[in-house]
Amino acid sequence: MPIIFGTDGWRGLIAHDFTFENVALVARAAARFYKRQKNADRGIVVGYDSRFLSDKFAETTARLFASEGMKVWLTDRISTTPQVSLAAKRKRLAGGVVITASHNPAEYNGFKLKAGYGGPSAPADIAKVQKTVRAFEKKLPKRLPKVASLDEYLKEKTLRYFDARKEYVEYVKKKIDLxxxxxxxxxxxxxxxxxxxxxxxxxxxxxxxxxxxxxxxxxxxxxxxxxxxxxxxxxxxxxxxxxxxxxxxxxxxxxxxxxxxxxxxxIDSHRVFVLLMKYLYEDRNKRGTVAKTISLTTMVNDYCERNKIKLIETPVGFKYIADLMANERILIGGEESGGLGTILHIPERDGIFNGLLLLELMAKKGKSIGQLSRELDDEFGPHRYRRIDKPMTQERKDAILKRAAAGLTKLDKYPVTKASTLDGYKFFVDNGWLLIRASGTEPLLRYYAEADSENKVNQLLEAGLNL
Structure with missing residues (x-):
C-alpha cells in the first residue's frame, strides 16, 4: 500500500500501512532531505507521543537517521509536538520528527516533519521527502548504510537522549506570568x-x-x-x-x-483567538501583523481594521501561518480548528502554552472566561459559528463544487454580496458567510458558516448542503 503524505507528514493505520518497515523507509527519505539543510551537522531531534508503539517507531527513526550519518537527539519520554519544535529551534538543528497521529483515533500513528526554525515543515519540503519516498518504494538504493543498534549509536555518541519536557517547562516559565x-x-x-x-x-x-x-x-x-x-x-x-x-x-x-x-x-477557537489577540495588543503591548485562515471569524477582520493592524488571510492549514511566522513579525496567527501561534513563542501551535496564556489573561483582567466571551458579543455584535463535515461520493462532491464554482447569487433568502476562491468557495451575505471546501485526505466536503444568529448559521449551512 503506498505511503500517502498529508499537510504535515504521513499518517496511517498501525500494523496496516504504518509499519516498522515503512517507518524506516520514510525515515531514510527524511534523513536524505535533512542532510541537505542548514545546520545538518548539528543533527536532528526525534520525539514521540503516547500512542501504541510510538516509542519504538521513534527509536527506529532515530537509528535510520544515525545510519545516514546524522547526530540525533531522541526524547527520553513522551513529548508534545511543540516540545520537539522548541528543541529544534533552541538547539539550532536541521529540523525534527514527531511520531504522532495528532487528533486521529488510537489505531492511527504518524510521522510529522518539523523545520529548524521551530515549526511545521513547508509544503514544498514535505513534497521533496514524499518524492524520495516514492522513489524508494519503487527501488531502494543498492548500497545502503548499515543500521546499527540503539546501544551502539549511544556508545559512539551519534545518538543521545534528552529531556524535552524539562527544557520546555523551563522555557514556558520565562514566557508566562505563572x-x-x-x-x-x-x-x-x-x-x-x-x-x-x-x-x-x-x-x-x-x-x-x-x-x-x-x-x-x-x-x-x-x-x-x-x-x-x-x-x-x-x-x-x-x-x-x-x-x-x-x-x-x-x-x-x-x-x-x-x-x-x-x-x-x-468556548470555540474563534473567541479564544480574538481574546488572545486583544490581550497581546492591548495589555502586553505587542505589535505585528495578524494572520488568519479564511475559515476564522470576521471579528478578527473588524478588530484589525479598527486598530489599523495589517491582516493577512491564508488558505486553511497552519502550515501557511507558520510560514508567515518564520518570515515576518506576526503578532498572532491561527485557524478555526484550535491551533494558533503567538509572537511570544515559536512559530508553532501549542495547546498548553496558549491555555496558560489564557489563564494569564483571566488573572490580569480579573474576569471569568465566560464573562470575557460575552464581552466579545458586546464589542463586535453576536457571532455564531458551525462547521459540518459531510461524507459523500466523489461524483456528488464534484457536482457541488462545480455549482459553487459557477457562482451563487443567493444562500437561502440572503443575497450573496461577494465571493472568494482563496481556498474552496466562500460566499458572503450581510452579517454572515459560508465556506465550502473539499478535504484533501478524505471523501468529504467541509461546510463552515458564521452569522449573527444560530438560525442564520443553520440556514446558510442548509443552503450549502442542498446545492
Whole structure:
C-alpha cells in the first residue's frame, strides 16, 4: 500500500500501512532531505507521543537517521509536538520528527516533519521527502548504510537522549506570568485526552486537577483525541458541576487547545483567538501583523481594521501561518480548528502554552472566561459559528463544487454580496458567510458558516448542503 503524505507528514493505520518497515523507509527519505539543510551537522531531534508503539517507531527513526550519518537527539519520554519544535529551534538543528497521529483515533500513528526554525515543515519540503519516498518504494538504493543498534549509536555518541519536557517547562516559565495565575487561585481542570500533554501541566501550575492524564495508548472512552465540544463531554460536565473556573484540553500531540467555560459551555477557537489577540495588543503591548485562515471569524477582520493592524488571510492549514511566522513579525496567527501561534513563542501551535496564556489573561483582567466571551458579543455584535463535515461520493462532491464554482447569487433568502476562491468557495451575505471546501485526505466536503444568529448559521449551512 503506498505511503500517502498529508499537510504535515504521513499518517496511517498501525500494523496496516504504518509499519516498522515503512517507518524506516520514510525515515531514510527524511534523513536524505535533512542532510541537505542548514545546520545538518548539528543533527536532528526525534520525539514521540503516547500512542501504541510510538516509542519504538521513534527509536527506529532515530537509528535510520544515525545510519545516514546524522547526530540525533531522541526524547527520553513522551513529548508534545511543540516540545520537539522548541528543541529544534533552541538547539539550532536541521529540523525534527514527531511520531504522532495528532487528533486521529488510537489505531492511527504518524510521522510529522518539523523545520529548524521551530515549526511545521513547508509544503514544498514535505513534497521533496514524499518524492524520495516514492522513489524508494519503487527501488531502494543498492548500497545502503548499515543500521546499527540503539546501544551502539549511544556508545559512539551519534545518538543521545534528552529531556524535552524539562527544557520546555523551563522555557514556558520565562514566557508566562505563572505567579499572576497562582495568585488568582483559579480552580483549573485540564484534559490532555490521554495524549502527549500528560503529566506536563502539573509541572507548570500549582493548583490543577486532571482527567485522562495517564498513559493510555487505547484512549479508552475517547473516540478522537480532538479538543472540540463534541469530544469534551466529561470535561464539560465536571467543570460545570464542580465549581471549576475553566476547563482546558489539548489534542493527541498537544498542539491544539479546547476551552470550557465555568458553566460547562464550550468556548470555540474563534473567541479564544480574538481574546488572545486583544490581550497581546492591548495589555502586553505587542505589535505585528495578524494572520488568519479564511475559515476564522470576521471579528478578527473588524478588530484589525479598527486598530489599523495589517491582516493577512491564508488558505486553511497552519502550515501557511507558520510560514508567515518564520518570515515576518506576526503578532498572532491561527485557524478555526484550535491551533494558533503567538509572537511570544515559536512559530508553532501549542495547546498548553496558549491555555496558560489564557489563564494569564483571566488573572490580569480579573474576569471569568465566560464573562470575557460575552464581552466579545458586546464589542463586535453576536457571532455564531458551525462547521459540518459531510461524507459523500466523489461524483456528488464534484457536482457541488462545480455549482459553487459557477457562482451563487443567493444562500437561502440572503443575497450573496461577494465571493472568494482563496481556498474552496466562500460566499458572503450581510452579517454572515459560508465556506465550502473539499478535504484533501478524505471523501468529504467541509461546510463552515458564521452569522449573527444560530438560525442564520443553520440556514446558510442548509443552503450549502442542498446545492
Amino acid at each position: 505567579n499572576a495565575i497562582s495568585k488568582a487561585k483559579f480552580k483549573v481542570l485540564y484534559d490532555p485526552m490521554f495524549g502527549a500533554g500528560i503529566q506536563t501541566m502539573d509541572l507548570l501550575l500549582k493548583d490543577v486537577d486532571h482527567i485522562h492524564n495517564e498513559h493510555n495508548p487505547a484512549f479508552t472512552g475517547i473516540d478522537h483525541p480532538e479538543p472540540l465540544g463534541e469530544y469534551l463531554g466529561e470535561l464539560s460536565q465536571r467543570v460545570g458541576s464542580e465549581g471549576y473556573a475553566i476547563g482546558l484540553a489539548s489534542d493527541g500531540d498537544a498542539d491544539r487547545l479546547g476551552v470550557i467555560a465555568e458553566d460547562g459551555s464550550f
